[in-house]
Amino acid sequence: MEHRYFSSAPGFQGKHSARKFEMPTPQLALKHLKLGNKRFVASSSIHHQMHNSRRRHFLYHQRPFAMVLCCSDSRVPAEIIFDCSLGDLFVVRTAGHALDASVLGTIEFGVEVLNVPLLVVLGHENCGAVAAAILTYNQDRNTRVEKHGRTAIESILEGIYPAIQQCGSTEPQAVMEANVLNTARMVMELPSVRSGLETGKLRIAQAAYSLKSGVVRFLAE
Numbered sequence: 001m002e003h004r005y006f007s008s009a010p011g012f013q014g015k016h017s018a019r020k021f022e023m024p025t026p027q028l029a030l031k032h033l034k035l036g037n038k039r040f041v042a043s044s045s046i047h048h049q050m051h052n053s054r055r056r057h058f059l060y061h062q063r064p065f066a067m068v069l070c071c072s073d074s075r076v077p078a079e080i081i082f083d084c085s086l087g088d089l090f091v092v093r094t095a096g097h098a099l100d101a102s103v104l105g106t107i108e109f110g111v112e113v114l115n116v117p118l119l120v121v122l123g124h125e126n127c128g129a130v131a132a133a134i135l136t137y138n139q140d141r142n143t144r145v146e147k148h149g150r151t152a153i154e155s156i157l158e159g160i161y162p163a164i165q166q167c168g169s170t171e172p173q174a175v176m177e178a179n180v181l182n183t184a185r186m187v188m189e190l191p192s193v194r195s196g197l198e199t200g201k202l203r204i205a206q207a208a209y210s211l212k213s214g215v216v217r218f219l220a221e
């Protein structure tokens with residue numbers, strides 16, 4: 001049987017061997033994610049069962065067609081909410097999709113080595129990291145650090161404070177969306193990302209996930 005396991009995306013499976021595989025365009029990759037989310041919302045996901053042959057097919061290579069940078073929240077697993085399969089997505093997850101050198105390096109790897117055509121920065125409703133940033137925004141940081149010590153969580157909160165400042169509000173949804181925008185902007189400063197965007201080989205989309213409805217709403221694409 002000819003493998004159709006280089007990607008599970010309906011638009012680009014079937015005829016090619018893994019060796020001949022070409023990355024989909026950013027547009028096609030985005031379309032596939034949107035269709036996957038529609039299936040998830042409609043409770044008609046097709047990737048909840050994984051055949052061993054797919055795992056074996058990807059023993060020595062990977063060909064993810066999209067990267068997702070999202071929160072570590074257990075309710076926001078990218079593969080499930082986009083109804084994708086093993087080998088489809090290159091995912092980076094940190095609380096509040098906080099950025100640091102390792103996260104940026106991982107994204108660079110996705111762009112430069114894996115040639116992934118699409119990166120989605122995905123925030124979500126009821127994000128604990130966003131809520132904590134809102135809660136602590138007006139606190140005196142020095143007093144807090146004196147009291148609790150400088151924890152690693154502090155750097156996550158500090159990454160979200162500019163979003164509160166920019167949107168001039170402590171409304172969680174607004175802060176979350178501003179934080180998505182900020183994160184996307186910072187990722188775009190990576191030279192490899194910038195050149196991918198310039199040549200049209202890479203696209204960055206910003207999105208927000210609703211826990212209530214399961215819908216991924218694209219804020220910018």
Ligand SMILES: [Zn+2]
Pocket residue numbers: 071072073095096124126127128129130
């Ligand atoms: Zn979160």
